[in-house]
Every structure is written in C-alpha cells, then in structure tokens.
Amino acid sequence: MVARVSQGEKHVSATTLQLWQTEWCPASHRVRQRLTELGLAYVVRQVPVQHEDRAELVGSTGQASIPVLVAGEEVVAGEEAIFTYLDTHFAEPLEAEQQRAKAAMARRKELEKACLELTTATR
Numbered sequence: 001m002v003a004r005v006s007q008g009e010k011h012v013s014a015t016t017l018q019l020w021q022t023e024w025c026p027a028s029h030r031v032r033q034r035l036t037e038l039g040l041a042y043v044v045r046q047v048p049v050q051h052e053d054r055a056e057l058v059g060s061t062g063q064a065s066i067p068v069l070v071a072g073e074e075v076v077a078g079e080e081a082i083f084t085y086l087d088t089h090f091a092e093p094l095e096a097e098q099q100r101a102k103a104a105m106a107r108r109k110e111l112e113k114a115c116l117e118l119t120t121a122t123r
Contacts, residue, residue, distance in 0.1 A: 017042035020057050020068040022049065027079040028067040033103055034086055037096040042069075 019035065019042050021028030035042050047057050047066050054064055061068045061075045069076045069085065076085045 015072040018045055018070040019043070020045045020047050020061060020063075020070070021066050022047050024049075025066055031067045031069070031079055031082050033099075034083060037092070037099045038086060038090050039093050039095065040086075040090060 017035070017040060019028070019031060021031065021044065023029075023046075032044075045057075045060075048054055051064055057066070057068070058064050061070060061077070063075065063077045065077065067077075067079060067082060069082045071085070071089070074085075076082050
C-alpha cells in the first residue's frame with residue numbers, strides 16, 4: 001500500500017503497486033531502482049522467462065512483456081511509460097539523490113570487482 005503526500009502538483013495516493021518483472025531484466029532493474037528512489041513500497045510479481053508461460057501476467061494485466069506496473073486499476077506497461085507514470089503521480093523525496101549516489105557507488109564497486117576478476121583470469 002502506498003500512501004504518499006505529494007509536493008507541488010503531485011497528489012496523494014493510496015494505491016497498492018505491483019511490479020511484474022524478472023531479476024535478470026535490465027528494464028525491470030531500472031524500474032525497481034526508481035521505485036526505491038521515490039521511497040515507494042510495492043509488491044514484486046516474478047514472471048516466467050518463457051513468454052508462453054506468462055498466462056498469469058497476461059490474464060492479470062493484458063500484457064505479455066515486462067516490466068508492467070499495476071497501480072490500483074491502472075496498468076502501465078514498459079519502462080518509459082512506468083517512469084512517466086511515477087513522475088506524474090509521485091513527488092521525488094529529498095533522499096532520492098542519496099539513493100542514486102549509493103546505487104552508483106555499488107555499481108562501480110561491482111564493476112571494479114568484475115574487472116579485477118577478469119584481469120586475474122586472463123593472466
């Protein structure tokens with residue numbers, strides 16, 4: 001359940017958010033990151049890898065591709081549409097920049113570790 005008092009033109013929302021996604025999907029990852037930046041709680045719905053196994057996704061959202069965000073009765077499909085929806089409906093908290101900085105540092109450390117492992121493995 002999301003209950004966020006908004007700033008400026010953004011409004012108050014009391015909607016349960018569901019994100020249909022997979023862990024390996026880069027677009028799903030970016031959407032999860034944006035939800036975290038906004039400080040929003042959401043329910044993750046894991047989606048099977050194979051499109052033919054996605055009957056629950058299709059039946060619940062009418063979509064076969066991910067990511068899909070369900071906000072109450074509204075279904076928002078695709079990364080860019082989800083970002084637009086989130087930016088339209090939720091104010092960015094002051095902590096969002098801290099979240100982005102922390103995520104960038106974690107990515108940098110992960111890449112440095114991978115580079116070191118690759119360098120070591122190829123010597």
